[in-house]
């Protein structure tokens with residue numbers, strides 16, 4: 445293999461085409477309902493390899509294709525149209541504690557302690573069938589899978605993408621993913637270093653670690669609430685004081701009358 449392999453080296457649009465060129469080439473499907481979803485199986489290996497070689501510039505080793513088409517460790521879902529795979533998404537769930545250092549900032553240490561996170565290794569749609577909702581269908585299926593009660597520990601889903609992959613970046617941003625970090629020289633593509641971004645979306649009550657601004661906002665709200673509490677307390681104390689004065693005076697008056 446000419447270049448080093450990494451699980452992460454996969455987010456590349458391929459030879460650059462403008463959106464218009466892609467639109468011109470895309471074939472509208474009759475309906476997204478004609479597309480079936482199913483998990484990958486070992487027989488899909490060659491078909492999946494051909495698609496990935498078209499979408500991504502990395503020569504993944506055979507073992508990678510073997511893994512994603514056979515291991516239950518992966519959520520590897522294919523969109524099939526006319527008996528042909530036209531799109532796929534591959535993701536895995538990892539314990540937060542096993543993440544690489546550069547990814548650990550997506551959750552605070554306290555939230556991450558017992559949490560899992562989803563990582564999208566690959567998402568692609570056949571060029572001819574883009575802009576038909578297939579990418580969204582695959583991503584929604586993954587998110588539905590991760591938001592079931594039994595996966596409540598999955599607090600975030602994230603991915604890496606080349607900073608130049610505008611189509612994918614817009615696709616993810618429009619689906620609620622937010623930029624988390626810039627990864628200079630993250631990718632090695634055909635011997636050249638390229639920058640990447642980490643994008644993240646939070647699930648199951650997960651949220652990003654608090655920044656200084658979040659802490660300020662929190663303490664301001666505590667002060668405002670406490671301010672309300674103080675005035676309520678001082679009101680109560682004033683009433684109690686008035687009541688004690690009233691009782692003392694009335695007892696004094698009663699004693700004098702007798």
Ligand SMILES: CC(C)(COP(=O)(O)OP(=O)(O)OC[C@H]1O[C@@H](n2cnc3c(N)ncnc32)[C@H](O)[C@@H]1OP(=O)(O)O)[C@@H](O)C(=O)NCCC(=O)NCCS
Nearest residue numbers: 455456457567568569574575576577578579580612615618
């Ligand atoms: C990113 C990618 C997966 C998106 O797949 P896709 O099938 O085109 O995605 P969708 O069709 O669901 O959405 C794309 C756009 O088409 C629009 N669209 C969906 N159905 C449509 C329809 N019937 N008619 C017109 N437009 C439609 C969507 O609204 C969406 O636009 P939006 O993002 O402004 O909302 C695809 O471009 C791709 O395979 N890229 C190459 C590989 C890659 O870079 N992968 C990402 C790396 S992590």
